[in-house]
Amino acid sequence: MTGVEFVGVSKTYGVDANEVHALRDVDLTVNEGELVAIMGASGSGKSTLLTIAGTLEHASVGTVRVKGKDVSALSKSERARLRRQSIGYVFQDLNLLAGLTAAENVSLPLELDGVGIREARRAAVEALERMGMGERADRFPDQLSGGERQRVAVARAVVGQRDVLLADEPTGALDSVNGESVMRLLRAACLDGVAGIVVTHDAQLASWADRVVFLRDGRVVDQTARVPDIDTLLADEGQP
């Protein structure tokens, strides 16, 4: 099933002389169980694409569907519910609340959605355990390392039965090995059936995705094909 679908989506900011085309006629389908990376230079429209997929902004033109629902046909409160229940975010700056423990940070979106405290706590601890953070559930963010905070942020994004996972430069300032573990977690979540979009300028992170889509000046200019297997690759004498 389709997790996120863009059909002819354009996004324009400003008017007349100040008009900026952040996205132009973008078609993109991300299926459940698939992790797609969006790559492009600064200003190519990557983050705009992510905020529109997360229903935080509207497309100026075109149709955006999340779990098959046309987002523009939903009321404000229906969109808010869709965001709370179906969409998980990992932000570049993590946005963990300093006054809450790891488990409380993770259970918060469930509690806001009306899940009882005990059930939310159980789901949060389970999500933290999946991230290898079960023993740190009661620590506060400032008692955790950068890599551990990142894991808490991923746990918060996948807690409950989310269908869509959106990540904007999710490894932040982590070194490459810690960054890799974050990508492993995102990929594992997608293999469990979530539709994932990760926006990054880092090719090593993007290469964890099933498919890499290249944006340039707001347009999709290219995407990777099927990943060649290593034996085919070594047999192939051709150079890039």
Added chain:
Amino acid sequence: MSVRHALLALLSEGPKIGLRLREEFEQRTGDVWPLNVGQVYTTLQRLERDGLIESNASDDDGQQKDYRITEDGRHEVDVWLRTPPAAIPPRDELVIKVLVAIGVPGVDLPAVLQSHRRRLVELMQTYTRLKEDATDDVRIALVVDAELFRLDALLRWLDAADVRIRAMADDARNAAPTEATVVTRRTIKVVGR
């Protein structure tokens, strides 16, 4: 890649026969650089000729030779491990292609760069899958990382080339005399009189 020194380093752990050396070499380098048997034995013969290893059996006694490292060999390994790789950069085919493309008339340079960019990312995806499947094997992770960083460096170079080539194209457009600049020049000339 110095097969000679890598085999010598493997022998510093203890005596081994040629086939075992080949297996270990391939295993330790994540099966990324396959070796043929002939290559292994030729290398061992040269190492023995140079006094860096010795063997315990003659070719014609029907036994497989056990090779062991000599004191000179140990010294050689120690020096090799500390010696930095050659400083002269290899001729990179990608760099050559892009440099040549700049001069070829009618070539869509951004499209050329993008096709290489896509291919490099696809290669990186392949190597990343290898690493994903081999979670507990630090050697495979190290070999794959080396290749990923190399490909990543090429991609960054492509991105920089893209920006420079765009700027070059903009400069060329701006330098072409448009009607407006012609008028301005005339105006200046008139004022100058």
